[in-house]
Amino acid sequence: MTGRNARPSRIPDPIISLIDDRLTGARCAGKSPLFDTELDDETAEERSDRLTWARAQCTRCPVQRACRAAAEEQEHPHGIWGGKVHGLPGHPGRKDTAA
Ligand code: SF4
DSSP states (O other): OOSTTOOOTTSOHHHHTTOOGGGTTOTTTTOGGGGSSOOTTOOHHHHHHHHHHHHHHHHTOTTHHHHHHHHHHSSSOOEEETTEEEOOTTSTTOEEEOO
């Protein structure tokens, strides 16, 4: 990726919106499902453990501040952004938990 406006073709718009040079070096790169709000066939305990692990990655992420700014730009962020969990079940789009 060479710039914020460099948008490769054939990538769905929701994914395109996540491509941002500010997030270069993100610790979640290549691990996005682990940063989702919930996964299929996941127990509540497994989800809790996974989200705890993911949030710990965010605390050591070099682009955490930029990530939080990017989350603020999303209309309905879901998953973990900058160590915050967004859109927990029953609260779609809500910014539920502080880091
Ligand atoms: S702060 Fe967390 S969610 Fe944001 S880019 Fe870094 S690892 Fe990913």
